[in-house]
Amino acid sequence: MQSDIDLRSLLGIVRRQLWLILSIVVGLTALAAIITYSLEPRYSASAQVFVDTAAKGILDADEPTRNSGSDNARVDTEVVITRTDEILLSVINSENLVADDEFGVKISLTDRALQLLRLKSAAAPEPEEAAADVLDNFRDSVRVSRRGMTYVIDVTVTSEDPEKAARLANAVAKASIQKQMDTKVAAIREARDRVQPALEQARQTLTSTSRSIDTFIDRNIELLREQGSPSVGMFYDELTRIRSQRERDFQRLQTLDQTIRQNDYASLFQNLQSDAARELQQRQEELAGQIAQADANEAIELRAELQRVTESIRNEAARAMDQYRGQLATAEQQETSIRSNLLNAVMGSNLPDAAVGDLYSLANQVQSAKKNFDDLSMQAGRMDILAALQLPDSGVISNATPPREPSYPRKGVILPLAFMMALGLGVGLAFVREYFVGGLTSEDQVETVLRLPLVSITPREAEETKAETGAQTLSDIIIRSPLSMFAESVRRIRVAIDQHLFKKQGIREEGSGGTVIMVSSALPNEGKSTMALSLARTYALSGKRTLLIDCDLRKPSLHRHLGLEPSTGFVEFLRGAETGASLPKLTVTDQPTGLTVLLSGRRSSFPTDDLFMARRSHA
Template sequence: MQSSEIDLKELIGILRRQSRLILITFFVFLIPAVLYLMLATPMYRATALISIDAGGSNLLDPGSIENSQSAILNSRVDGEVEVLRAEATVMAVVQAGDLISDPEFGPRLGLTEKITIALGMESAGDTLRQAVGLRPADPPSSERLVSNTVQKLSGATEIRRRGLTYLISVGVRSESPQRAADIANLYVATYIDRQVLTKSASIIAARDVLRSQTETARIELARLEDALNSFIDDNLARLEAESNNESISALRRQLEAAQSSKVESVSVLAASREAAARNDWASAAVTLGDAALEQLANEREALARRLSGETAGSQTAIDLQNALSDLDRSLGARLAEAQTSVEGELSALTQSETLAREQLREALLQSNMSSTVIADLFNLQQSASIARNQYQQLLARVQDLNALANVQIADARVVSEALPPTSPASPNKRLIIIMALTAALAMGVTLAFLNEYYIGGVTSTAQLANVIQARIPVAIPALPSSANERIPADEIMVSPLSQYSEGFRKLRLAVDTNLHQSLSERGVSEAERRKARVVLICSALPGEGKTTTAIALARTYAVSGQRTLLIDCDLRKPSVENYFKLPHQDGLIDYLTSQKPDADLVVTPVLDQLSNLEVITAGSRSTQPTDQLVNSPRFASLLEVVREAFDVIVIDSPPLLPVVDTRYLAQMADIAVLIVRFSNTTQGEVRDAAHQMQDALRPGVRMLGVLNRQTERRGKRGYYNGAYSGYYGDSTT
């Protein structure tokens, strides 16, 4: 099978094993979201739209906005956003709408006050204070009540700039649709009124400071500038006809064309920016008339449709998402390039308009008109020029302030009044449900993998190698479903060519290889090497497949032609006899606890019916601590005798963590094999068992790890509560 198929199976297996945790996490996240949607009060949001004259409403120079820098204009719009958010503006709205008495925004009793009033205890607090010599608590002041209302209105109001345009939206949330629209409209109206008052007050104050010294000069300069501009603007058509000069007509048409083209360019640029702000690439491409941008927008739309049809988290979805991100960057770059081109055109139009005005004035002065008109025009222009040079910026400012003080208008206007919304803005049920489902599923899967790889059991040979810091020769595969009714160890004889049997042959090869290397490193004599090799099979806990592995490995050795002996040293809870379905007879425990002299003792191995394997069963259950038995001279003597008669001795030992017997057996082993059941034993338990085994082994003796993927016939809880207790239980039971 391909590695990708194996990874997919493992992934599905992890999710199946952790399905309970995933479901619990899923509902933990989903239920609060559903309860919130059921209990939350629907809130409606009405939005009013205002436009800011970023250059200022200067009636004396309506075209002054054209000469302003973009950064300054943007700063002005951003500043107006902050003015709208200011507490003083909110306070003015509260006063204008009398929101202190409003049932939604005005002061309301809290839960404690409601309970106190319901119980008739509203005066109990003051009575208690008087009893201890304190004065009654002061009632809330009017300033505090207004402040609470201001905070509520600020929290219910959203003010933001629409992209890079000069439009600002003022949105208000309320429990009532009509109330939300009324307050939003009141908000913008109050803001505009305050803006007019503020501008007027500041201009009047500045004008009064300068008027005492420059009144005469200001009036003269204002008169001359107004006269020059009015003369040209009011008499342009008559002057053009009187001069009969084609250049003046051409300049007039050039000026009007530049103004018209400029308005169109500004509209295109604003529309494209607004479309880009809402990621509407197709509309931006059509507005700008850019074929390359339109093609990229079509490609993105096709890619997004493909992505919506893929499973979230899959490799294809990730690849499509990455491609979509790259395409978004390309779209942004192309859009910026197209907008830069439009901005260049807009700049050229501005320059053309300015140049046309200057050329028009020069052409009028040089045209063939009556001497009276030429004299009037020249005198007005010369006088204004002299006034500007003489008084420079100070007198120009005085004139502007004087004019603006008399005819001040707001720099903002309402372009769209707020209307009562037809549907609530919050809670957004669809968004909340999608977010809750996504978060629940993501957190469930995350916790599942954390539990699988870090909190729960061992799931891979690489993970096991990191935990026990030892060689991992093989992972014993799970039996196919057709073999579930057989004893796993019988698979070695019944299906010798199966993947399960091949796994044990790999284990046998790894044991032989490491034994040979270990004996060479330890410098064991040739005579000692001719004795049987003692292979200790151990595990951290019961139920990890230790006995099954011992039998299967021993059978593998026996089938290969080697004289093999299996000894059941799990004296606390013998199980080898049950595996082979042997009638009860005296075994190792009876041999070790017998009162007969050593010369009269005999322990008879039992021959396996499926192989040439010989087995020494545990026999009767021990009535004394078994660690004394496996650490006794009699057991050591027995082991020395059988080592002379066999080639391989496989010892099935008790689990390491419940009892101490295995640590004594480890001192007699030539190699140890630690069995760990897949996703069953926690990493801490495996690590503790490995440390105990490595500490007990003789110097130079190696330990191997084996990951047992065989499905456990009974749950781990049963081993803890049943089999585990058997190692500690009363010997008489």
């Protein structure tokens, strides 16, 4: 029951303060809508990047083992790396965001005001400062996050233009992947660069040890021819011939390269010594002579043909150089093979022990240097291949597309939230106004504030109620509509008075006298006459002999409620005037209820205190 009463009380507060609540809700919601729709929309586009934590090279055959802890750390690291300034700066440079209207260098309103007041110079910002401003603007628009516990990273860019947002999101994702590639390739190339000095040292060691063997054989060739097998001399002579031929080819190659660089065609033709070269030389000389005798138009065509002939000469020289390079490579292979055969033949010869020991020592040094050189050369070559065949550990699995709806402001969230906040604020202010600003509105509130027991609350009756019941005044509702809320509230007052008298006096005996009930108010026009007449009629209708006295001698009003003419008899009686009238003759009867009423006359022209003083003196 108490919860029903509380709910009814709350609903009553809402009903009484409904206009306040509605005005706050409508006003704040409209304000939020105006602000929301006035904001410039911003669009967010996202690209999804998959991070492969296996880190498997393209030449690796074995599948590496996985570790969930390291995988999570790897993905989180990629999230941090994607937001680094280096990647964002690469996107700024590639997309030319320095000149962009949204992310580029802009003068703030504060700076403009300071410039107008001549408190700050209007000079353009320094390049470093401008780049930092663009980086800050772009960084605020980029959001990189991991999707749950997956291996997918969302790269989101927010911009005023949906197409720009998608383009920049894809650019950031690609820049991050390219950074992975560059980092891996740079690491491999750094390792290769560390190997190169060791490889060059191994080459020099191999060359020096090989020359030591050649020097040993050159010094002892006569002895080897005499004591060794016949193949020693044959291999040595063939090796000498190949060396001489390789030296001549190398000299020709250098000469051709030098003449081409210097455009020395006369020396070039002498070194080429081929029919094609001689024909090209002859055609070049003919064209040069024709150009000297031709007019301007013919000279243009002849110069173009001369340019083609010159290009053919260069091509012929390049072909000859390629031929010499091939001969050098073949000679080098033959030299290596014959040197190996010569060394085997020498090792099989009948040499002194000291010479054999020196030769074996040199041979072992050559083998060791060759193995070291081959290993380092293989590693350097493998690193070059790895650098060329590297793949990124991440890949874009979904490119960003231009969004259709703006991500800011989120009207579907802001407006309902603004409505709920406005509703809560309106209800809160309604309770504040109900309990702290407005008057007393409930029985509990009256008892709490006044700290007095409350008998009843009389409802406010509208004029329509009196018209429906045919009542002239509110007190007539007691007769015309005895079941109305107003009549019920007056009966509650009567019951409360009776209960109070019963508790105080008990059951009264016949002839013990009547009970006086005074009705008063703190301020004028608060309804004391209406309430006194209504209460008296209630007692009269209940069968009690009731006398109602209008003691408002300054401004009597009961006669208006009863529709009677005022009488000055009561005032004259109180003054002690000799009118010959007694109190019973001064009373009138309310016909509908049988109530006895003692009316008062119009406002007295003298103080009412004199009436009581005169009455006491007369007595």
